[in-house]
Amino acid sequence: xxxxxxxxxxxxxxxxxxxxxxxxxxxxxxxxxxxxxxxxxxxxxxxxxxxxxxxxxxxxxxxxxxxxxxxxxxxxxxxxxxxxxxxxxxxxxxxxxxxxxxxxxxxxxxxxxxxxxxxxxxxxxxxxxxxxxxxxxxxxxxxxxxxxxxxxxxxxxxxxxxxxxxxxxxxxxxxxxxxxxxxxxxxxxxxxxxxxxxxxxxxxxxxxxxxxxxxxxxxxxxxxxxxxxxxxxxxxxxxxxxxxxxxxxxxxxxxxxxxxxxxxxxxxxxxxxxxxxxxxxxxxxxxxxxxxxxxxxxxxxxxxxxxxxxxxxxxxxxxxxxxxxxxxxxxxxxxxxxxxxxxxxxxxxxxxxxxxxxxxxxxxxxxxxxxxxxxxxxxxxxxxxxxxxxxxxxxxxxxxxxxxxxxxxxxxxxxxxxxxxxxxxxxxxxxxxxxxxxxxxxxxxxxxxxxxxxxxxxxxxxxxxxxxxxxxxxxxxxxxxxxxxxxxxxxxxxxxxxxxxxxxxxxxxxxxxxxxxxxxxxxxxxxxxxxxxxxxxxxxxxxxxxxxxxxxxxxxxxxxxxxxxxxxxxxxxxxxxxxxxxxxxxxxxxxxxxxxxxxxxxxxxxxxxxxxxxxxxxxxxxxxxxxxxxxxxxxxxxxxxxxxxxxxxxxxxxxxxxxxxxxxxxxxxxxxxxxxxxxxxxxxxxxxxxxxxxxxxxxxxxxxxxxxxxxxxxxxxxxxxxxxxxx
DNA sequence: ACGGCACGGGG
DNA sequence: GTGTACGTGCCGT
Numbered sequence: 160x161x162x163x164x165x166x167x168x169x170x171x172x173x174x175x176x177x178x179x180x181x182x183x184x185x186x187x188x189x190x191x192x193x194x195x196x197x198x199x200x201x202x203x204x205x206x207x208x209x210x211x212x213x214x215x216x217x218x219x220x221x222x223x224x225x226x227x228x229x230x231x232x233x234x235x236x237x238x239x240x241x242x243x244x245x246x247x248x249x250x251x252x253x254x255x256x257x258x259x260x261x262x263x264x265x266x267x268x269x270x271x272x273x274x275x276x277x278x279x280x281x282x283x284x285x286x287x288x289x290x291x292x293x294x295x296x297x298x299x300x301x302x303x304x305x306x307x308x309x310x311x312x313x314x315x316x317x318x319x320x321x322x323x324x325x326x327x328x329x330x331x332x333x334x335x336x337x338x339x340x341x342x343x344x345x346x347x348x349x350x351x352x353x354x355x356x357x358x359x360x361x362x363x364x365x366x367x368x369x370x371x372x373x374x375x376x377x378x379x380x381x382x383x384x385x386x387x388x389x390x391x392x393x394x395x396x397x398x399x400x401x402x403x404x405x406x407x408x409x410x411x412x413x414x415x416x417x418x419x420x421x422x423x424x425x426x427x428x429x430x431x432x433x434x435x436x437x438x439x440x441x442x443x444x445x446x447x448x449x450x451x452x453x454x455x456x457x458x459x460x461x462x463x464x465x466x467x468x469x470x471x472x473x474x475x476x477x478x479x480x481x482x483x484x485x486x487x488x489x490x491x492x493x494x495x496x497x498x499x500x501x502x503x504x505x506x507x508x509x510x511x512x513x514x515x516x517x518x519x520x521x522x523x524x525x526x527x528x529x530x531x532x533x534x535x536x537x538x539x540x541x542x543x544x545x546x547x548x549x550x551x552x553x554x555x556x557x558x559x560x561x562x563x564x565x566x567x568x569x570x571x572x573x574x575x576x577x578x579x580x581x582x583x584x585x586x587x588x589x590x591x592x593x594x595x596x597x598x599x600x601x602x603x604x605x606x607x608x609x610x611x612x613x614x615x616x617x618x619x620x621x622x623x624x625x626x627x628x629x630x631x632x633x634x635x636x637x638x639x640x641x642x643x644x645x646x647x648x649x650x651x652x653x654x655x656x657x658x659x660x661x662x663x664x665x666x667x668x669x670x671x672x673x674x675x676x677x678x679x680x681x682x683x684x685x686x687x688x689x690x691x692x693x694x695x696x697x698x699x700x701x702x703x704x705x706x707x708x709x710x711x712x713x714x715x716x717x718x719x720x721x722x723x724x725x726x727x728x729x730x731x732x733x734x735x736x737x738x739x740x741x742x743x744x745x746x747x748x749x750x751x752x753x754x755x756x757x758x759x760x761x762x763x764x765x766x767x768x769x770x771x772x773x774x775x776x777x778x779x780x781x782x783x784x785x786x787x788x789x790x791x792x793x794x795x796x797x798x799x800x801x802x803x804x805x806x807x808x809x810x811x812x813x814x815x816x817x818x819x820x821x822x823x824x825x826x827x828x829x830x831x832x833x834x835x836x837x838x839x840x841x842x843x844x845x846x847x848x849x850x851x852x853x854x855x856x857x858x859x860x861x862x863x864x865x866x867x868x869x870x871x872x873x874x875x876x877x878x879x880x881x882x883x884x885x886x
Numbered sequence: 887a888c889g890g891c892a893c894g895g896g897g
Numbered sequence: 898g899t900g901t902a903c904g905t906g907c908c909g910t
Contacts, residue, residue, distance in 0.1 A: 264898090399899055408898085455900050592897065599896060600900060618901080648895095676897095688906065695904065696894070711905080716893060775892065786890060786909050849906090 160283040161300040163356060164416060165445050167191070167267040168390075169243035174271050177386070177416040178283070179300050184356065184386060184416055192218050193267040195246055196472050197237040198227055198259035207258070208237055214252075216245020226471045227259060229558050229612070230530035233470060236261070243267055250475060261472035269460070272443045273467055279439040279446055292440060293565060295572055299436055302418075304357035305330040305350070309367045315800055316830040318366065320373050329353075340378040343371070350384055357418045358384065364396075364421060364451070368412035386416030398806040405778040407807025413447040420450045426457075430593030433586045438593050441569075454596040461562050461597075462612045469558070473611060499633075501645035501652070501684035501693035504857045507740045509644060509700070510658035511676040514628065516570075516595075517649035518602035519563050520671045521624045522617075528557020529614040544620040545627040551620075558612060563601060570594040625649065632665050632673065645684060647695055652682070677702040681740050685712070686856055699731060699854070707735045712853045721770040722843065723850045726757045730854055747858060751868055754851045758869045761847060762840055768832045771813045771843065779806050787820065795822035800831070817842040 392410030682700030697711035
C-alpha cells in the first residue's frame with residue numbers, strides 16, 4: 160500500500176489520504192487542526208493564554224518549549240490549535256498586540272505529514288509505515304496513467320472558452336461528435352472506467368482543464384475527473400515577479416485521489432516521474448502541488464522541515480512583497496562572483512573547466528548558514544571569510560549545511576549508479592538532475608530578501624569564497640603555463656595542454672571537484688555589439704567529440720523566430736566541419752553562401768508564417784505599456800479578438816509592417832493570418848543580417864558588409880583576403 | 887542619448 | 898506562493 164496523494168479541506172478540517180493498493184485507491188479521512196505558535200514577548204503568559212483561548216476558531220491552547228530562531232535556546236511559547244479559516248485574522252490581531260507569531264503560513268498537509276513522520280508515496284504494511292523518507296532504494300507503486308488533451312473548434316482562429324469542443328483525446332481514445340454534452344459525459348465515463356492514477360496534460364491548468372469545466376457547466380453537467388467530487392480552484396491564477404521577470408501561474412486543477420500532472424511543468428521536464436517522486440518523498444510535498452512549484456520552493460520546504468524537526472519555529476513573514484534593497488545594501492550585494500572578460504576571437508586548444516556544485520559545496524565546507532555567519536558564540540574564531548572577514552560558528556553545524564549535505568551525497572550516489580547500473584541509468588539520471596536543480600537554487604535563495612532562511616551576509620560569504628577559489632585556480636593555471644581566456648563564477652576557459660593535471664591539483668587543494676568539461680578543437684568568443692569588448696556568455700565552439708556548443712546568440716533565445724534560428728544553425732553547421740582554426744577560416748566564405756541563400760528565400764517571400772513567429776512573455780497588461788512596441792501591438796490585437804492576456808503569459812506575432820503605428824498593421828497574430836498576410840521582408844532581412852553578424856563579427860563582418868556581400872556588390876575573394884589578415 | 891522591454895545559465 | 902543581480906540586444910521617444 161502506498162500514500163498516493165494527500166489533501167486538506169479547510170472547511171471541514173479534514174485530511175484525506177489516498178491509499179493505493181493492488182485493488183484500487185481509496186480515501187482515508189481524519190480530522191486535523193493546524194497549530195500556530197505565539198511568543199508573549201514580555202506579557203504575562205497565562206493572561207495571554209486566557210485571551211487566546213477565548214478567541215473564535217481556537218480549539219485549544221497549551222504551553223510548549225520551542226526555539227524562536229535558528230540557534231537560539233528553547234523558550235516557553237503558546238501553542239494554539241486552530242480552525243484553518245481563523246488563522247490569519249487571529250494572527251493579525253495578536254501581531255498588532257506585539258506578539259511574535261510562528262508557523263502561520265505552514266501548509267496543514269505538510270504539518271500533518273511531519274507530525275506523523277509520513278511522506279508522499281510512502282509504502283505501508285497494514286497500518287504501519289514500512290519505508291524510510293530518505294532511503295535511496297525504495298519501492299514505487301505501479302501507477303497507471305492517461306494523457307488528456309482537448310481540441311476546441313477555434314471559431315475565431317485563436318482558441319477561446321466560447322469555442323465548442325471539437326475533440327477530446329484520452330490516451331488512444333478519441334472522443335468527438337456533434338453533441339458537446341455527450342462528448343463531456345463520455346469523457347467522464349471513460350475516466351471512471353479506466354480509473355488511472357495519473358492524468359497527464361500539456362499545460363492543462365492553463366487551458367484544457369478550465370475550458371473543460373467551463374463547457375461542462377454551460378450544459379449543467381458536473382464534470383468529475385478525480386476519484387471524488389472535484390474541488391475547482393477559486394482563483395483564476397496570478398501573475399508574479401520571479402527570476403527577474405513576470406511569470407504567470409494559472410490556478411491549479413488538482414484532482415482528488417488522482418494526480419493531474421503537467422508534462423511541461425519545470426519539475427516534470429527536468430526530473431520526469433522518477434525525479435518528481437524522489438523529490439515528493441524527501442520534501443514531503445504531495446505530487447500535484449510539487450509539480451506546480453519551482454525548485455526554490457522545494458528548497459524552502461526542505462529547510463522548513465529541518466528547522467521544525469529541530470524544534471525551531473518558522474516566523475511569519477507577512478509583508479514579504481514590500482521590501483526594496485537600499486543603495487548601500489545593493490552596493491554590498493554587488494560584490495558578487497568573479498568575472499574575467501573573455502578574449503574576443505578564435506582560439507585553439509581550449510579547455511573548459513568547472514567546479515561541480517561550487518556554491519553548495521562552499522556552504523557545506525565552510526558551514527555557511529544564517530545563524531552561523533557572524534554568530535555571537537565564537538566572535539574571536541580564526542575561521543574567517545576571505546575579503547569580508549566575517550567569523551563563522553565553529554560549535555554548531557548550521558541549518559543550510561545540514562539540509563545540503565544529504566542532498567549532495569544523494570546526488571553523488573545517483574551519479575555513481577548511472578555508471579554502475581546501466582539498466583536503470585535513465586531513472587537515476589532524472590533523479591540526479593532534479594537534485595542538481597535544488598542545489599543550484601539553494602544559493603540564490605540566500606540572497607533573496609523574501610527567503611525565510613536567507614541572509615545577505617551568507618550570500619556575500621559564499622561569493623567571497625567563490626572568488627578566492629577561482630583566483631587560486633587562475634594562479635595555479637598561470638603557473639602551469641596556461642593562458643586564461645575567460646572565467647565566470649565557477650568556470651574557466653584556459654588555453655594550453657594537460658588541463659586534467661590542473662583539475663586534479665585544484666580538486667585536492669580546494670576539496671571541491673574541478674571537472675574538465677571539455678576540450679575544444681576551436682572556440683570563438685564574441686564581442687559585445689555595442690562596445691566591442693568581450694561579451695560574457697556569448698560564444699560558440701566545437702569540442703573534441705565533435706559537439707557544437709553555443710551560448711548567448713539569437714538561436715539560443717526562446718523568442719527568436721525559426722528563420723533566424725535556421726540561419727544560425729546552418730552557418731554553424733558549416734563551421735562545425737572545421738577540425739582546427741585554419742580550417743575554420745577557410746569555411747567562412749561558405750557561411751556567407753548560406754546567408755545568401757537564406758536571404759534570397761526570405762526576400763522572395765517564400766518563408767512560411769510558422770517560421771516567422773516571435774514568441775515572447777509580456778511583462779504587463781496592454782494599457783501598461785509606455786511604448787508602442789511589437790508586444791503592445793500584439794496585445795491590442797489579442798484584445799480586439801476578445802482575449803485578455805495576463806502579465807507573464809506568452810504571446811505570438813509575425814511582423815507585417817514594423818514602421819506602422821497601427822496595431823492591426825504592425826503585427827499579425829499567426830492564428831489570424833491568411834493568404835493576404837504579407838510579412839515585413841525588410842525587417843526580417845535586417846534580423847537575418849544581424850544574426851549572421853553575431854557569428855562573424857570578430858572576423859570583420861558587420862551588418863553592412865554582410866548586406867553588401869549578399870547583394871553581390873563585393874567579390875567573395877575580397878572577403879577571403881580580409882579573413883586571413885585578421886589574425 | 888537614454889529609458890523601456892525581454893531573455894539568459896546549469897547538466 | 899515567490900531566487901538575485903546583471904549583461905546583452907534592440908526598440909521607441
